[in-house]
Amino acid sequence: MASLQEENIHCPYCGESIVILLDPSDTDQEYIEDCQVCCQPINFFVSDDGSGELSVTVSNDN
Numbered sequence: 001m002a003s004l005q006e007e008n009i010h011c012p013y014c015g016e017s018i019v020i021l022l023d024p025s026d027t028d029q030e031y032i033e034d035c036q037v038c039c040q041p042i043n044f045f046v047s048d049d050g051s052g053e054l055s056v057t058v059s060n061d062n
Contacts, residue, residue, distance in 0.1 A: 005054055012060040015037040022046060022054050 004021040011018055016037040027048040032041050042058050049055040
């Protein structure tokens with residue numbers, strides 16, 4: 001099993017910096033997780049950037 005990759009993202013609602021852990025074997029996925037600070041639902045889009053690293057994009061529901 002590959003080690004988890006740490007990423008810093010900013011909540012699209014409150015702007016707080018949040019650390020998330022990604023499994024490099026889970027590419028091209030979309031999921032929703034609540035912000036650890038403001039509890040709003042964040043949409044996560046995880047994909048392989050072509051070089052073996054994961055790319056994370058976050059958005060709100062709107």
